[in-house]
Amino acid sequence: MLVVAGVLFLVAAVRVITGAHGITSVGQTSTALRLAVPIGLAGLGGLWAERAGVINIGLEGMMILGTWFGAWAGVQWGPWTGVLVGILGGALGGLLHAIATVTFGVNHIVSGVAINILAVGATRYLSSFTFADMEGGTSKQSPPIESIGRITVPWLSDALDTLNDKHWFLVSDVAGLAGGLVTNLSLLTVVAVALIPFSRWALWHTAFGLRLRSCGENPSAAETLGVNVYKYKYIAVVISGGFAGLGGVFLAEVASNIYQEGQTGGRGYIGLAAMIFGNWMPGGLALGAGLFGYTDSLNLRGGGQNVHALLLLLAILLVLATAWALYRRKYATGAVSAVTGLVLFVWYLSVDEVPSQFVSAAPYVATLLVLAMSAQRLRMPRANGRPYRKGEGT
CATH class of the missing domain: 1.20.1270 (Substrate Binding Domain Of Dnak; Chain:A; Domain 2)
Structure with a gap:
């Protein structure tokens, strides 16, 4: 928290010196959050897998599966069904990775790269006879998906927006940061942010999490204590794929309202970088995803x-x-x-x-x-x- 406060102080000083008031505006923060969520979800998926000892380079492919399956189900049965099916699509990619690495001992990097390639080819093939036959769709994109819903805290959002427009040192910057967290917020964003403390609790404050992490630190010792190492590695990698799939659904249903080929744009790899920056911890991962989302938002605004x-x-x-x-x-x-x-x-x-x-x-x-x-x-x-x-x- 001290690091965050120090960086915020520096950003406020730079804003005053340069006159670039947009770097801490409500719109900038809102855009940064929207761009950070899929990166954070991919990183969270990598965290679960690697804490169990499995490197997951296939996060990008699992995100791709999440975007396609989420859009396919979302177009036909509504956005929340799309969320569930997209998570299952990503989890399917995680299951393939677990079978290859845990059961057959395939090199983790090779398996992850193969899943990335397979996901691109599979979704391209599936789109050719699903979305292409739907009204408003083509072989490279889906028809529009129904909105998943957004929330705004009216009186608080207006007050923070007004305070941000004053351009006061630090006060307006804090108002811009807080305003972006209560303005035009997708319900799926709320779910995604809640998964950060949930993962912290599940991995560091439960017996299940202790057993899972022991598989990534010393699986032989864990085995002598009665831990089924194969089972926990499978669970971790499938959950990892589910989180990456949820990140893909976010891109298809929140960041835009359609599936497009190439939609992930390498965010799975950036999510992996955010996880490493965060030292394999949920809090540090969230900071890394926020940093990358913020720098990306500067490009858009x-x-x-x-x-x-x-x-x-x-x-x-x-x-x-x-x-x-x-x-x-x-x-x-x-x-x-x-x-x-x-x-x-x-x-x-x-x-x-x-x-x-x-x-x-x-x-x-x-x-x-x-x-x-x-x-x-x-x-x-x-x-x-x-x-x-x-x-x-x-």
């Missing part, structure tokens, strides 16, 4: 001006990172941070608006920078990705 302000923010953060690295006597890391920060600061001073190509690439550049800066503190589950066979520890 305000474009060059907002990303230009982001250059100054990154330069300041890198200065702080340099000071911290020097304090811990990590001189090489400090030197890299200092040089990168100086380059960004000079770039900020030399231009008034960044090129559109960099605006589009900003989310991916932010992903690389954040992962590079956080790599020193990461610790994945000890047995993550290692093949396991029953009785090998006895």
